[in-house]
Amino acid sequence: MTLTLHNTLTRRQEPFAPLAPPRVTLYSCGPTVWNYAHIGNFRTFLFVDLLRRWLEASGFDVFHIMNLTDVDDRIIKEAGKQGVTIADLVAPFVVAFNEDRDYLRITPAHEYPRATEFVAPMIRLVEGLLANGAAYRGEDGSVYFSIAKFPAYGRLSQLDKRELKAGASGRISSDEYDKENAQDFVLWKAAKPEDEAVAAAWDAPFGRGRPGWHLECSAMALELIGRRYGAKVLDIHTGGVDLIFPHHEDEIAQSCAFTGEPDFAKVWMHAEFLNVRGTKMSKRFGNITTPRDLRTDGVEPGAIRLLVYQTHYRQRLDLTDHALAAAREGSRRLGEFARRLEAAGAPADGAGFLAAAERLSADFTAALDDDLNAPRAVAAVFEFVTAGNRLLDQGEKPGPRALESWGRTDRVLDVATQGAIYAVSVGQARGPATVLGVGADAAIEDELAEAPPIEADAQSAWALAWARRRGAAKSRRDFKDADRIRDLLKSHGWEVRDTKDGSSHVTRA
RNA sequence: GGCGCCGUAGCCAAGUGGUAAGGCAGAGGUCUGCAAAACCUCCAUUCGUCGGUUCGAUUCCGACCGGCGCCUCCA
Numbered sequence: 001m002t003l004t005l006h007n008t009l010t011r012r013q014e015p016f017a018p019l020a021p022p023r024v025t026l027y028s029c030g031p032t033v034w035n036y037a038h039i040g041n042f043r044t045f046l047f048v049d050l051l052r053r054w055l056e057a058s059g060f061d062v063f064h065i066m067n068l069t070d071v072d073d074r075i076i077k078e079a080g081k082q083g084v085t086i087a088d089l090v091a092p093f094v095v096a097f098n099e100d101r102d103y104l105r106i107t108p109a110h111e112y113p114r115a116t117e118f119v120a121p122m123i124r125l126v127e128g129l130l131a132n133g134a135a136y137r138g139e140d141g142s143v144y145f146s147i148a149k150f151p152a153y154g155r156l157s158q159l160d161k162r163e164l165k166a167g168a169s170g171r172i173s174s175d176e177y178d179k180e181n182a183q184d185f186v187l188w189k190a191a192k193p194e195d196e197a198v199a200a201a202w203d204a205p206f207g208r209g210r211p212g213w214h215l216e217c218s219a220m221a222l223e224l225i226g227r228r229y230g231a232k233v234l235d236i237h238t239g240g241v242d243l244i245f246p247h248h249e250d251e252i253a254q255s256c257a258f259t260g261e262p263d264f265a266k267v268w269m270h271a272e273f274l275n276v277r278g279t280k281m282s283k284r285f286g287n288i289t290t291p292r293d294l295r296t297d298g299v300e301p302g303a304i305r306l307l308v309y310q311t312h313y314r315q316r317l318d319l320t321d322h323a324l325a326a327a328r329e330g331s332r333r334l335g336e337f338a339r340r341l342e343a344a345g346a347p348a349d350g351a352g353f354l355a356a357a358e359r360l361s362a363d364f365t366a367a368l369d370d371d372l373n374a375p376r377a378v379a380a381v382f383e384f385v386t387a388g389n390r391l392l393d394q395g396e397k398p399g400p401r402a403l404e405s406w407g408r409t410d411r412v413l414d415v416a417t418q419g420a421i422y423a424v425s426v427g428q429a430r431g432p433a434t435v436l437g438v439g440a441d442a443a444i445e446d447e448l449a450e451a452p453p454i455e456a457d458a459q460s461a462w463a464l465a466w467a468r469r470r471g472a473a474k475s476r477r478d479f480k481d482a483d484r485i486r487d488l489l490k491s492h493g494w495e496v497r498d499t500k501d502g503s504s505h506v507t508r509a
Numbered sequence: 510g511g512c513g514c515c516g517u518a519g520c521c522a523a524g525u526g527g528u529a530a531g532g533c534a535g536a537g538g539u540c541u542g543c544a545a546a547a548c549c550u551c552c553a554u555u556c557g558u559c560g561g562u563u564c565g566a567u568u569c570c571g572a573c574c575g576g577c578g579c580c581u582c583c584a
Contacts, residue, residue: 029584037584044584073582157579158512186582213582240584241514247582271584272514278576282583310522310532316515316577323521326533333532336546367523375523379531386548393548479542486544497545505546 003058005236006314006371008244008268009156013371018235019266022061025231026052027221027265028109029239029247030066033093034075038288039304039319040281042104043274044240046305047313047372049106051238051269053412054368065224066109068094070116071200072213079198086200087116100291104301105414113220115211121223122211123204125258126187130206134257136180141190141207147183150253156268157245185250186212214250218264222255237265241272271313278318289319302335302417303328309374309413328417330382335418337385341398341406349399352391357398357405360384364409374413381409419495419507422460424467452492460508463494467506470496 003016018024028048031037037045048066055062069075070090079089094114101108115122126143129135134149147153154160191201191208200210211219225231239248248268255264273280276287294304307327311317349357360380367376384406388398398406410416448466452459470485486496489506497505 031584032582041584047584069582159580238584242579242583245512245579273578273584275577280578280583284583306532307521312523314514315522318521320520322519322533326521329534330532333546340547373523375532376530379523382531389547390549474542477542483543495545498541499546500540 143188234265306415334416346397350396
């Protein structure tokens with residue numbers, strides 16, 4: 001089995017063959033940090049996370065770069081409105097992005113280059129393009145790339161098959177820059193007073209100004225892989241589908257014109273959109289949901305990951321409350337199983353587990369090797385859950401093989417949710433309660449508030465105290481009181497579950 | 510107008526030229542004081558519509574209907 005990936009360049013699925021195995025250079029277009037990134041953005045980053053994890057699980061040595069665009073029109077406009085510099089405007093959103101990324105358990109890239117910290121390489125790139133004739137200075141002082149000098153322009157987006165609608169945006173006529181060709185794109189924008197006002201202008205041999213968006217990625221990618229490996233071509237470049245044209249098309253043009261290489265990246269991969277009721281999630285539609293919104297609502301990261309991975313990355317994903325609820329339930333079940341499986345771990349695998357583990361590994365690998373077919377990988381995982389639960393019910397033991405097969409899927413997908421668990425032994429007069437996580441041991445006779453305390457730590461103690469009372473009620477067969485306490489705990493988000501050995505588990509997601 | 514994508518059970522969602530994975534929800538059962546969790550069973554003769562190719566199509570081709578994206582410095 002070999003890994004095959006869909007390449008936007010060829011519109012086909014191809015066996016993945018990095019330029020210098022086992023090394024893989026992976027560049028991902030990251031967020032523009034002008035605001036909080038929404039889960040539509042994070043859908044793409046979760047796709048990248050899966051790619052990254054699967055490449056590493058497959059034995060590749062990945063060097064992952066994700067840029068942070070910290071200078072662009074939106075940032076300058078917003079900074080101007082607020083009367084702050086772009087650096088000040090952006091700072092909190094960079095922090096927020098990192099927090100959200102960590103919350104979603106996305107593996108951090110090795111490098112997060114920021115555009116404003118790579119101005120020098122950008123200037124060198126523009127100089128190179130001016131020197132070899134691919135770029136020219138407009139009368140407004142900006143520098144443009146001439147697509148007439150780059151015959152391969154349009155390969156990625158199959159531009160030769162398109163016919164740009166004149167004035168589709170209604171903005172071409174209002175374009176104040178003077179380009180030689182309407183499709184030429186700006187590499188370096190001449191500084192304007194608004195740019196200066198927010199500290200978004202740099203000196204350059206060809207005039208003071210700021211980098212164009214497309215330029216950033218090329219300069220940063222080439223700089224970083226050049227510095228580290230002396231390479232000029234990326235193995236994989238990722239982004240959202242909306243970046244295919246013109247962003248990635250322009251990156252290819254300027255990069256290849258600069259390096260003389262036929263490719264900027266060997267494989268281009270693009271994630272489809274996440275939609276809300278059929279429409280793409282976007283600030284201007286007012287249908288934004290951010291990871292922090294979901295976090296506030298108590299949605300577990302594993303559930304969000306599961307939701308995303310249950311749809312193929314090249315397929316649009318529709319976010320609904322129903323889909324989210326389904327993912328939460330599924331994620332919870334996976335976590336429940338994981339705990340059960342690990343607790344039953346034995347030195348040797350039972351025959352049933354051996355067979356189930358083989359099947360899981362084979363199905364899981366085949367699915368992800370097939371252009372990251374995560375939905376199929378998830379299906380294989382659930383099939384193992386069902387089989388594993390049955391085997392456990394029959395008393396069979398999972399050994400190293402089963403645990404490793406399971407562990408591998410968990411490391412790649414990372415979609416399970418394990419609620420915090422606290423256990424109390426009750427009803428058997430075996431001495432003090434077995435308490436995991438907290439040391440509270442309130443006497444049964446003490447007064448106990450019906451409402452939980454405010455402090456998080458005290459809450460578990462409170463729940464455990466009630467659980468012990470319920471245990472006492474149970475042992476004197478006062479089931480009415482026992483049920484009342486269970487309902488009380490449930491209304492505050494705690495679940496009580498009795499086990500066969502007479503103890504009770506109290507859990508909170 | 511150009512380029513492209515999608516339409517599979519109540520919901521989400523894989524998939525193959527030979528008669529449909531998985532998840533969630535739902536129904537019944539086992540277990541339990543009752544629950545919960547777990548397990549078992551059931552839950553699309555059918556894959557937008559109409560044609561065509563084929564021994565056979567949900568899967569290939571065409572048309573149509575419906576939804577969506579890009580062509581705007583949007584992931």
